[in-house]
Amino acid sequence: MSLTELSDESASESLPGPVPASSPRRAAPLAALLLRLHFYAGVLIAPFLVVAALTGLAYTVTPQLDQLLYGDQLTVASVGNQPRSLADQVTAARNAHPTGDLVSVAPGTGDQTTRVVFALEELGEKQHTVHVDPYTGEVRGQLTTWFGSTPATTWLDDLHRNLHLGDLGRHYSEIAASWLWVLALGGIILWWRRRNNGRGRARHLLVPDLSAAKGVRRTRSWHATTGVWLAVGLLFLAATGLTWSRFAGANFGAGLDALDARRPVLSTTLDGAPSAGGGEHQHGGGSASAAADPATFDRVLAVARDAGLSGPVEISPGGPGTAWAVAQTDNTWPVRLDQVAVAPATNAVTARNDFADWSLLAKLSALGVQAHMGLLFGVVNQILLAALALGLLCVIVWGYRMWWQRRPTRADRRAPVGTPPARGGLRGLPWWVVLLGVPVIVAVGWALPWFGIPLLGFLVADVVVGVFARRGAGRRGDPAPTSAG
Structure with a gap:
């Protein structure tokens, strides 16, 4: 599932098994950390994904658009x-x-x-x-092309890749691709935990729970199950999109060189x-x-x-x-x-x-590029890409809708949007998880800079906010909130 699996009960993500009625449900540390990361990444990265989905959706119709605009030049x-x-x-x-x-x-x-x-x-x-x-040997027309692409296709290609902003604009698409796979995998894990902890049935991993009451639970069901159906396609788009990106693409190329796989x-x-x-x-x-x-x-x-x-x-x-x-x-x-x-x-x-x-990697790279461009399987490829783009837009809308549905509505606690999941997941992780996880995250952040830099920024900002929150709670005499993470 790709977008914000927003928590309607951030402290209610519990491990499988019965929970005493007198004990508040608390999330397992790893799930709590993943939920908080999924929430903030979804809220902040979703606008980039909306742009990528809309521009990608427009690009899927370029063969038909070319025929409409340039049919006299392209065909006899x-x-x-x-x-x-x-x-x-x-x-x-x-x-x-x-x-x-x-x-x-x-x-x-x-x-x-x-x-x-x-x-x-x-x-x-x-x-x-x-x-x-x-x-007949008759000249049918002349076009300014870019590596074989017509002017319209070139324009839409640039729009999707960089918003016609050159290298600066390429950052948007790299941010979207760098986080799309994180959101997709994280959402699947969160939804699997929820469906397998006694509060749901496993079949609802793939089928929306229409028996759920109207509100955040039903919205989450549509958000999550649609995300699961789209997951493989979204992971594919993220991987192939990164091979074209400015920084991650350069690292990918260096890896192919090291493996002699170009x-x-x-x-x-x-x-x-x-x-x-x-x-x-x-x-x-x-x-x-x-x-x-x-x-x-x-x-x-x-x-x-x-x-x-x-x-x-x-x-x-x-x-x-x-x-x-x-x-x-x-x-x-x-x-x-x-x-x-x-x-x-x-x-x-x-x-x-x-x-x-x-080499196998060279073949997969070439085939992935053509599939990403909607060429590998012809019209079927175009339809699949369009369905992925539309599905991703629906998942994003449902994610933001959950955020709004969870807003406090009591007269003394009104807020425009829902509250984020609670901090504290990072502190509760076992030492071995931190020992193994930190080097992996650092390595991924180095290979995908537009994943690593925003993640570091989030952690720093969250720590700073947590420090100020604890100080404010101390001055008021309230219990100190848990730390960042």
């Missing part, structure tokens, strides 16, 4: 029997766009147009793509030396070649087909003394991501990089 008016040569198509694209370096050509298949991509210095990492009807880089040098570049999250592109001979594209494509590269591919011309790269670009399951390097002078395959030979 009618599918012919025999496509024109790539030389004719590249020449038509060059005539329509005479400036820039030709960096790649993706031959059109079926009703898809051929994409001829040019690099221009003024576009930076973006590129200029000319779309050509492969059956995606292999295709060598395009004719002496067999490795080529620079490549990476798990590269969407396309290649070496720029301003004077690539259009006729060479047909010969290189024929060699690549003979080498077993079927389906949609992308051809990247090499510079002087280097091979041309041909890469499969079929990102739907089962994926086709093999690559070959072809020497244009001899029509020989000089190197190849097959998906089957990648």
Whole structure:
């Protein structure tokens, strides 16, 4: 369960077993600490998750949006029997766009147009793509793209990743991804304890308890059971999202380097030396070649087909003394991501990089990226992502609703929202739990800085608040409240 499993009775989380009627129920120390962390993390992190869910929901419809906005450029008016040569198509694209370096050509298949991509210095990492009807050689349109993405998809991608704020905006998505898995796992543990301590039935882990009275208990039931159903998907989104993040993503990349588990880089040098570049999250592109001979594209494509590269591919011309790269670009399951390097002078395959030979981590990383983007399973993938986003928004709303439902309503104790779970869980933990847990938390906080920094801030703030609360209680003569945690 992913969002605030807000306590309606923070001191009533008890260990399984009967409790004497005269004894107040108290939470086990670990459960009390987890409940308090889940509460505050949910309240404070939920706004970041709302933004991520809304922008991610918008991104799920980009294939349909692209077809609506750019259908004339992306698809042909009618599918012919025999496509024109790539030389004719590249020449038509060059005539329509005479400036820039030709960096790649993706031959059109079926009703898809051929994409001829040019690099221009003024576009930076973006590129200029000319779309050509492969059956008539007619230029259908031109778009400014980002690694193959249309302007609309690029805009929504930036919105989801960084809110169009550059590196500063990337912090929001990293915070959301860094805490989503904590909230999901913590919520599942809390809900499992509640359903298995004599106050509920185990089947209500997955089914809302509609027999519960209206109010916080029924809201919690919907919040928790929906969170359980979403948990696997939310954990997946958190893990794959972190691989793209600014700081955790860099640590993830360093881990892949240490394990030698990155995606292999295709060598395009004719002496067999490795080529620079490549990476798990590269969407396309290649070496720029301003004077690539259009006729060479047909010969290189024929060699690549003979080498077993079927389906949609992308051809990247090499510079002087280097091979041309041909890469499969079929990102739907089962994926086709093999690559070959072809020497244009001899029509020989000089190197190849097959998906089957990648390390397990490299394969999982590549597949996870495509699934996160809604591409791996086509429309089904889009529907699942949309359902996760909508479900997460519902869980968040129910979490905040519980917070409001638990507000004191007595005339002498009115408050706008419910009170947080009580402190004291940290002090009650066994020494061995602290001894084992602290190094783990420190390690996770180092690997995920936007988990570690907010957690440290919470602990410091909670300790300070606890100190002032005890001092205030001492001046009033009240019993001192328990310490932070």
